Structure formats: structure tokens, C-alpha cells
Amino acid sequence: MRHALAILILAFSVSIGANRLCAETINIVALGDSNTFGTGQGKTPGGVPVAEAYPAKLERALRARGWDVSVSNQGAAGQTARDAVYSLDRRIPAGTKLTIIELGLNDRNFLGASPADVASSLAEIIRRVRAKGSAIILVRMWWQRDDAAFAAVQQSADALVSWWSSDLYSNGHGPRPEYDSGDHSHLNAAGTDVVVSRALPDMERVLTQIGFRPNR
Numbered sequence: 001m002r003h004a005l006a007i008l009i010l011a012f013s014v015s016i017g018a019n020r021l022c023a024e025t026i027n028i029v030a031l032g033d034s035n036t037f038g039t040g041q042g043k044t045p046g047g048v049p050v051a052e053a054y055p056a057k058l059e060r061a062l063r064a065r066g067w068d069v070s071v072s073n074q075g076a077a078g079q080t081a082r083d084a085v086y087s088l089d090r091r092i093p094a095g096t097k098l099t100i101i102e103l104g105l106n107d108r109n110f111l112g113a114s115p116a117d118v119a120s121s122l123a124e125i126i127r128r129v130r131a132k133g134s135a136i137i138l139v140r141m142w143w144q145r146d147d148a149a150f151a152a153v154q155q156s157a158d159a160l161v162s163w164w165s166s167d168l169y170s171n172g173h174g175p176r177p178e179y180d181s182g183d184h185s186h187l188n189a190a191g192t193d194v195v196v197s198r199a200l201p202d203m204e205r206v207l208t209q210i211g212f213r214p215n216r
Contacts, residue, residue: 026212027095028071030055031084031125032102032139034186035164036075046183048192054163055100057196062203066214069207080106081121082113088128098206099129101157102139102164115142115149122153130156135210137161137202159206163198 034040038053050056050073059071074091081103084091092099104122107113113121126136138157141164142150154160168191170176174184179191187195204214 024068026067026069026097026207027093028059028069028098028100029074029092029096029134030058030071030100030102031088031091031129032075032100033079033106034075034077035105036100036102037073037077037079038075038192039077040183040186041077044183044185046181046188047186048181048189052189052192054192054195054199057192058199058203061196061200065200065204066216067204067207067212068215075102078106078110079103080111080113081118081125082107082111085121085124085128088125088132092129092132092134094132096129096132096134097210097212098137099134100137100139101125101129102141104141108142115146118142119150119153122150123156126153126156135206137206139163158209159202161199161202163195163202165198168194 030036034047036053036055038050039045039047047053053073053075055071055073055075059069062069062071084103101122103125104118107118107121122138126138129136136157137159138153138161140160140162168175168179168187174180175187175191179187179194181188181191
């Protein structure tokens with residue numbers, strides 16, 4: 001009798017734990033530059049409003065598929081990986097379960113940073129974000145020829161993704177006309193929709209890997 005009662009108590013406890021997991025809002029941070037924020041600055045102010053940038057659309061798409069998520073847009077126009085290292089404490093709050101890191105282009109384009117320098121900054125970001133208890137999706141923002149410099153960085157992330165792949169762009173010289181917001185640098189709403197469509201399966205796979213399930 002006591003054995004049967006103990007089993008019932010254990011099963012009830014497991015059930016409560018599972019329900020809490022399902023009921024818990026999954027806090028996600030999208031850390032990045034203007035590709036994440038939505039719009040650029042200076043000579044390239046095009047893009048989309050923050051409410052229509054990929055983090056907001058990704059949150060809506062995941063919720064439509066039964067995931068109780070909150071995706072915080074922590075992008076900043078002109079952001080570099082080098083400078084992002086110093087703002088993580090305020091941008092990655094306690095309780096963040098998953099962080100999407102999309103950085104590195106501005107280091108190369110604005111600072112002339114070498115692949116090794118960018119990889120070093122990304123490695124430090126990943127180390128600090130991981131110390132906060134967050135899983136990590138790293139967005140590939142470097143040339144394939146530089147893979148060797150980023151090998152260790154790739155291995156330190158939970159997933160490496162290529163949401164902004166070359167088919168969105170015209171020979172590396174800005175977005176294709178159908179995806180160009182008008183500044184020849186940033187994606188419009190249609191381009192952002194392509195990014196989100198690519199992001200969904202990766203997001204669901206990683207969320208499942210770290211122990212979450214959709215509510216339906």
C-alpha cells in the first residue's frame with residue numbers, strides 16, 4: 001500500500017513539473033545589429049519597423065504553433081560584436097532560456113576586423129551568455145572561406161544557422177529587388193518573412209532540445 005502511494009505521489013509530482021514546464025513562458029533574446037533591430041542608420045536607414053522586424057514576427061509565428069514564447073528584440077543599428085560584449089548584462093536578463101546571436105558584419109565592414117578578431121568577440125559573447133544559463137543559436141555572418149577561424153565558435157553554440165543566406169542578396173551587393181527596403185542594404189517585409197520561415201524549424205528544434213514543448 002505504501003509503495004503504491006509513493007508511486008502515485010511521484011507521478012503527481014512529475015505531472016506538476018511537466019505542467020509547469022508547459023505553462024512557463026520561454027524568454028528568448030535576439031541579440032544583433034540592424035538585421036535584428038529592423039532598420040539601419042546614417043546612409044542606410046531603410047528596413048522595417050521594430051514591430052515588423054524578425055524577432056517580433058518570429059514570436060508571433062512560434063505562438064501560432066503553440067509555443068509560449070517572448071522574443072525580446074535586443075538588436076541595435078550599427079552594433080558590432082566587439083562592443084556588444086560590454087552590454088550583455090542589461091540586454092540578456094536573468095531567466096533568458098535562449099539567445100540568438102547575429103553579429104559580426106559590422107566588425108568587418110566598419111572596423112576592418114579580421115575573422116580571428118570577430119571570432120574572438122563572438123567567443124566571449126557566447127561564454128558570457130552561456131554563464132547566464134542561456135542556450136545559444138549562432139547566426140552565421142561570415143564567408144565560407146573563413147570557416148577555419150570560426151570553428152571553435154561554431155562548436156560552442158547549440159546551433160549554427162544561416163537565415164540570411166546568399167539567395168536573399170544580389171551577388172553580395174545588397175538585397176535582391178524583391179527583398180530590398182529601398183536603401184540597398186536592409187531587407188523589407190518580404191525578406192524578413194523569408195528569414196522567419198527559415199528560423200522556425202531551427203527554433204523548434206533547439207527549444208525541444210533544451211526541454212520545452214509547445215502547448216498543443
